[in-house]
Amino acid sequence: MAIQEHAAAVLTAGVDAPDVRLVGVRKAYGDVVAVDGVDLEIASGEFFTLLGPSGSGKTTTLRLIAGFERPDEGRIELAGRDVTGRPPYLRNVNTVFQDYALFPHMTVAENVGYGLRVRGVARRDRRMRVDEILKVVQLPGLGDRKPIQLSGGQRQRVALARALVNHPQVLLLDEPLGALDLKLRQEMQIELKRIQRAVREVGITFVYVTHDQEEALTMSDRLAVFNDGRIEQIGTPAAVYERPENAFVAGFVGASNVIRRSGRTFTVRPEKIRMTNDGGTRRDDENGATGRIRDVVYAGMFTRYVVDLDDGGELVVVRQNLETSSTEALDARGRRVLLEWRPEHAIETKPKREEKHESS
């Protein structure tokens, strides 16, 4: 039924309509504006991430798409159809909640089959589809367990299966890996991508909320960087990382390496900076700077150096520990260094939005 509905929607709206479209969406709680005029288009089958710090409006945006919140202004379309006023149960989207929200009194199979059950799918069909999706999330044979008997990672998979079994047009994921420890989280990132590829042929679009920039860069086809209820930049991970449009994006996605040259602001990624001992032969210019190492953070695979620049400000430099040991790296504290980078790696950024407001 879900697929037919989807097919019908595609036919009426034309294949060109994006799966999700937000037009001028605004949502306030009292005086607090959570989402402040967001425009967004997400294509069918895409893995799209809403990235931002907490309170930036990314989760509210997700909840607006799900239908848990109604926007004060603006329009929300799914596959070209306006769903702004529809309750969650009349939208062809499903959500994976941060705390999974599994029904504690139901078994895994009952949880996963819930969406089919309330839509009146026959028991036999239901069982088949539940078994099938449990295989996709690699939990075959656990159908009779209760959620309380499962590990965190398994619950995560059940939540995913419970949403995917309905073949939603859009799958919404609200920081789904936030509750897992680092190792499990990295495993699930890979797993989630595998599942997304497996269901892409059915045309399920993934909209993923996270505050973890590394997660966003690893998993997304495209991502939107949120700040203060607005979108700062939309693009592919490579574009957002390598060509941040403004200081906020540069700082949030990666380290905030800001340099000022003749009234303009640039950012240089820490791994793009070459650091050598300062022989006093070269002065600051467009593509270089001198300074003193203030801090050394040894991180195993690489070492992070914080350098105080002679003309003010600081730069973070990351060096792979190719030939340095931890003691050598830590000894570098206080040393004078010369930093250089290739001209194309210094990306000009607009100032943060707030600053723009103040100056205008």
Next chain:
Amino acid sequence: METRRTRIGLGVATVAVIAFLWLPLLLIMTYAFNSSTIQSWPISGFTFHWFHEAWHDPEARSSLWLSIKVGLVATAIALVLGTAAAAAIYRFRFFGREAVSFLLLLPIALPGIITGMSLNSAFNFASVRFSIWTIVVGHATFCVVIVYNNVLARLRRSSPSLLEASMDLGADGWQTFRFVVWPVLSTALVAGGLLAFALSFDEVIVTTFTAGAQTTLPIYILDHIQRGQDLPVVNAIVFVVILVTVIPVTIAQRLTGDTGVLRRGAAASKAAAAATGGGAV
């Protein structure tokens, strides 16, 4: 070896406490089958005679019936008001929320004699005639808290996203209530109701102050023990009361046992509720 000694010590203490709690009960329950009217150990013979007599005693019967009625009505009131209060406290952040929560819990922390006296003067002041309804009101003061505590504990333990998850998966309001809200809350309601009934059923102090000419079963028992009359019959009745109280409490424990809700919610130990009430200050 320190731990071993500790373990033995704790074991002995546990056995001692359980014996202290249960031996008197077992003694009374044994006396109920005593063929002699004189209570002495060991019992002189075995008989069901006192049960037969108690069953045909009209005064005992009417007081039992009154206790059941009061218990049922007080429990029903408690289920409605307690659930509503818990839902409001859980769902909404409003001005004076903590105060309301505290005021709800306070009556159970207060000694029964205070509750009883206050209700007594309030009824007198309002010229309300003492009847079964005044007893019901008296019992409802602590029954509401028990249901409230049980339901609130259950709500707090449940994920707040459950309702959203249900709607998200395509269930409308009615389906969400039927498949999610009711199953999640029902055991808490049953447990709270059973405990409330058990508490009401053996309540003496508040009843003394809020009853007129009516006699509930515990009051009947008290009267007869004080007068030293029909002790074997009273023993038989006590035997039944113990069963009637223990069974629902056991079921309630089963329904919430794995979660500790009972320990938090039940005023079977008023101290626990008092502690909760104190925590709300």
